[in-house]
Amino acid sequence: MNRPAARRTVDAIWRIEAPKLIAALTRMVRDVGLAEDLAQDAMVVALERWPETGIPDNPGAWLMTVAKRRAIDWIRRNRQRDDKYAELARVSELISEDDMDKALDGEVGDDLLRLVFMTCHPALSREARVALTLRLLCGLTTEEIARSFLTSEPTVAQRIVRAKKTLNAERSSFEMPSGEELAERLSAVLEVVYLMFNEGYAATSGEHWVRPLLCQEALRLGRILAELAPREPEVHGLVALMEIQASRLRTRVGDQGEPVLLLDQDRAQWDRLLIRRGLAALERCRKLGRPLGPYALQAAIAACHAEAPTSEETNWIRIAALYEALSRQAPSPIVELNRAVAVAMAFGPAYGLQIVDEIAGLSALENYHLLPSVRGELLRKLGRYGEARLEFERAAAMTRNVREQELLCARAAECDARSSD
Amino acid sequence: MRFMLLVKATGCSEAGVPHSREHRFAKEASLASMAEAGVLLAAERLQPSSGGIRMAFSPEGEPELECGPFPADSWLLAEYLVIESESMEEAIGWARRIPAPGGCERMEVELRRLEDKAHGPRNIGLENDLALQLGMLRQD
Numbered sequence: 001m002n003r004p005a006a007r008r009t010v011d012a013i014w015r016i017e018a019p020k021l022i023a024a025l026t027r028m029v030r031d032v033g034l035a036e037d038l039a040q041d042a043m044v045v046a047l048e049r050w051p052e053t054g055i056p057d058n059p060g061a062w063l064m065t066v067a068k069r070r071a072i073d074w075i076r077r078n079r080q081r082d083d084k085y086a087e088l089a090r091v092s093e094l095i096s097e098d099d100m101d102k103a104l105d106g107e108v109g110d111d112l113l114r115l116v117f118m119t120c121h122p123a124l125s126r127e128a129r130v131a132l133t134l135r136l137l138c139g140l141t142t143e144e145i146a147r148s149f150l151t152s153e154p155t156v157a158q159r160i161v162r163a164k165k166t167l168n169a170e171r172s173s174f175e176m177p178s179g180e181e182l183a184e185r186l187s188a189v190l191e192v193v194y195l196m197f198n199e200g201y202a203a204t205s206g207e208h209w210v211r212p213l214l215c216q217e218a219l220r221l222g223r224i225l226a227e228l229a230p231r232e233p234e235v236h237g238l239v240a241l242m243e244i245q246a247s248r249l250r251t252r253v254g255d256q257g258e259p260v261l262l263l264d265q266d267r268a269q270w271d272r273l274l275i276r277r278g279l280a281a282l283e284r285c286r287k288l289g290r291p292l293g294p295y296a297l298q299a300a301i302a303a304c305h306a307e308a309p310t311s312e313e314t315n316w317i318r319i320a321a322l323y324e325a326l327s328r329q330a331p332s333p334i335v336e337l338n339r340a341v342a343v344a345m346a347f348g349p350a351y352g353l354q355i356v357d358e359i360a361g362l363s364a365l366e367n368y369h370l371l372p373s374v375r376g377e378l379l380r381k382l383g384r385y386g387e388a389r390l391e392f393e394r395a396a397a398m399t400r401n402v403r404e405q406e407l408l409c410a411r412a413a414e415c416d417a418r419s420s421d
Numbered sequence: 422m423r424f425m426l427l428v429k430a431t432g433c434s435e436a437g438v439p440h441s442r443e444h445r446f447a448k449e450a451s452l453a454s455m456a457e458a459g460v461l462l463a464a465e466r467l468q469p470s471s472g473g474i475r476m477a478f479s480p481e482g483e484p485e486l487e488c489g490p491f492p493a494d495s496w497l498l499a500e501y502l503v504i505e506s507e508s509m510e511e512a513i514g515w516a517r518r519i520p521a522p523g524g525c526e527r528m529e530v531e532l533r534r535l536e537d538k539a540h541g542p543r544n545i546g547l548e549n550d551l552a553l554q555l556g557m558l559r560q561d
Contacts, residue, residue, distance in 0.1 A: 125507055130542055148543075154462045155423065158505055162459030198545040245546050248553075298546045305550070311557050334547045341554040345561065370551055377558050 006051040014043055015139040016213055017060045021067050022136050023111035027174055028071045032118065033164040036136065038074065042067035112137075113221055114174050119163075120188035123170045128163040131156050133192045138199045138214060176228075186229060190238050190295065193221050197242050201249060215246055226281065236285035237296030243278030244302040247271040267311070275306045294330040297322050301338075316346035333364045337374060349381040369398035373408065380411070385419035422534060423462065424504050424512040426519070429529040430497035433522065435469045435490060440522060447520035455504065460515055463503040470497055495529060503535070 018039055025035035042063045056062040119132050130149075134140045142160065146153040177185060200214030222239040229235050247270045282303055285296050292300060301322045308314045323339035336359045344352025356375050365371045376391030392412035396405050433440075440448070455461035470489035477485040491497055502519075506512045509532065516530050 151537075152462070155505055158456075158459040158462060160459070162505075165459060195542050198543055201545040201549075202543060241546055245549055248549065298544075298550075301550060302546065305553060311560070314557065332544075332547075334544065334551065338547060338551050338554065341551065341558050345554070345558060370555065374555060374558070377555070381561075 003051055006047060009055060010043060010046050010050065013046075013055075013059045013063070017063050018139040019112060019115070019137045019217070020060065021063060023115040024064065025067055025071050026115055026118070027111050028068065029074060030174060032115070032136065032167055034074070035071075038070045039063075039067050041070050110176070112217070113224055114176055116189055116192050116221065117177060117185060118167065118174055120185045120192060121167055121170055122184065122188075123166050124163050126188075126191075128159050128166070129188060129192065130195060131159040132163040133195055134199065135160055137192070137196055140199070182229060183232070186225075186232060186235070189225065190234060193218050193225070194238060194242070194295070196221070197245075201245065215242075215249065218242060219246060226284075230284075231288065233285045233288045233290050234293040234295050236281045236288075237293055237299050240278045240281035240285060240299035241295050241302060243274045243281060244299060244306050247274035247278065247306065267305075267308075270306065278306070279303055292325065294326060297326045297329065301326075314345070316342055320346045333359050333362050333368075337365075337371060340378075341374060344378055344381075349378045353378040353382065367398060369395045369404075371395075372398070376408075376411065376415075380415055385415040389415035389419065422506065422508075422537065424506060424509070425533050425535055426502040426504065426512070426516050427498055427531040427533065428500035428502070428519065429495055429531065430470065430493045430499040431522065431526050431528060432493050433526065434499040435471070435493045435497075437469055444520060444522060451518045451520055452502075454518065455502075455515060460504045460506060461502065462505055464500070466500045467498055495531075509534070 021039040021042065022032070022035045025038050026032050029035055029038070045066050046059070046063060050056075115136065116133075119129055119136065124132070131145055134145045134148075135142070140148075142153050142156045146156045149156070176182075197215055197218035200216075200218060219239070219242050222235070222242055226235045226239050278299065282296065282299050285292070285299075301319055304315055304319050304322070320339065320342040323335060323342050327335045327339055336355060340352040340355035340359075343355060353375070356371070356378060359365060360371065360375065372391040372395035376388045376395060379385075379388035379391060389412045392408045392415065396408035396412065399405055399408070452461060452464055470491045473489040473491065475487040475489070475491065477487070479485070504512060504515055506515060512532055516532055519528075519530060522528050
């Protein structure tokens with residue numbers, strides 16, 4: 001294997017393994033920044049060795065062994081120094097030989113959840129938490145994070161530096177909180193888990209084929225959380241939402257054994273098992289007898305679609321009502337746009353258009369091609385072909401998806417023909 | 422949130438009078454502490470306004486050009502820093518760390534919050550449902 005090929009393979013493996021490595025190492029050295037450095041060291045070793053030796057059968061375990069050896073070396077070096085410098089005693093107090101044994105064969109899954117709880121320390125701002133999560137738990141580079149949030153790379157880099165410092169200064173513990181503390185951090189934890197899921201799902205439609213694993217990891221964390229905090233409706237709401245959305249994400253294996261992704265809107269392709277699990281989670285949430293929160297509402301909407309045997313049998317009135325509730329609890333332009341479509345389907349295009357027109361001027365939707373797509377569709381239904389054509393043309397100019405572009409151009413041409421009738 | 426700290430020009434900065442060694446060291450140390458804390462995003466010094474041009478745009482006609490040097494008043498910049506902080510209070514705290522020039526004259530720093538075009542995380546559930554629902558709207 002040549003070097004560039006090795007680099008690509010190691011990168012792909014890194015994205016999958018990095019969060020687990022960092023989580024396990026954080027448990028050993030109690031410093032998330034140091035843990036990340038040690039994990040990266042292990043990857044550098046892999047880059048040197050693998051072109052000669054080939055990729056080991058279990059690359060994750062290989063990386064974990066190398067990284068843990070480095071961590072143990074680091075702990076020993078520090079311990080020797082501690083004998084001379086009493087102020088560095090923290091490490092030797094915290095880490096016993098027993099801990100090291102445990103860390104070596106410890107259960108990784110729990111470590112990952114501990115890391116999630118750690119990144120949700122109340123001393124961190126939401127922005128810092130998001131940046132740190134994408135870096136540590138989703139394996140994204142600062143450049144990728146900056147690009148997806150339309151911010152600059154130094155901003156993201158500094159945010160991450162700052163977040164790690166805050167965690168160290170707070171001596172944020174790597175233990176799973178319980179009781180009140182768990183409840184306090186829970187909404188931030190749910191947000192982080194959903195962020196992982198989103199990242200996995202979004203990247204899946206792009207070029208990174210490894211990302212479905214991130215969705216699965218987020219789902220797994222969600223299911224563990226549901227057992228840890230069974231009385232919290234939103235935990236079940238989030239699990240339900242992720243299960244049902246994941247049911248639309250199908251993967252198949254290609255000729256070369258590589259996973260190929262199918263993002264299909266065809267409901268016959270949806271994974272019935274995931275839908276059943278999602279509906280069960282939603283039921284658990286409802287049984288708690290409290291008004292549905294934002295995750296549960298989104299899950300309930302997805303459930304309406306999942307339960308409709310055909311698209312014609314969709315219960316649009318119920319969906320419109322759920323969006324109305326969502327727009328009160330977690331208002332956002334994209335919720336409104338969704339609500340406009342649901343209202344149009346339930347009560348007619350004129351009512352949908354009213355809602356779209358209220359959000360049309362918002363800067364948050366400036367470059368969002370689905371806004372003119374929806375508006376154009378509603379105008380077309382109302383027979384206002386001239387205006388509809390303009391919207392379809394605007395939408396076509398905004399999207400980079402070729403298939404979508406063709407569809408929009410065809411719509412525009414159709415409206416053009418009708419308006420001159 | 423991001424803040425820009427606009428350090429205004431002084432007679433000394435305009436005349437290119439070099440700062441004392443102590444001041445330069447204090448300045449470096451203060452920038453280093455900001456970078457270390459994960460706060461500093463950018464820090465640049467401008468050349469004196471003698472090399473600058475001001476362009477005045479009016480509704481009609483060509484813009485008017487004026488050559489420097491310009492008066493060393495509150496309009497004139499000498500340096501800027503961009504920092505990331507949680508609040509205006511915190512930003513003021515960081516601005517306090519910019520060492521005063523000493524000897525020369527008073528220094529003025531203006532703090533302004535930068536407009537953010539950054540947005541929050543995406544919500545795949547909503548995007549996904551929107552794509553699905555738009556598909557049904559088109560078929561209807």
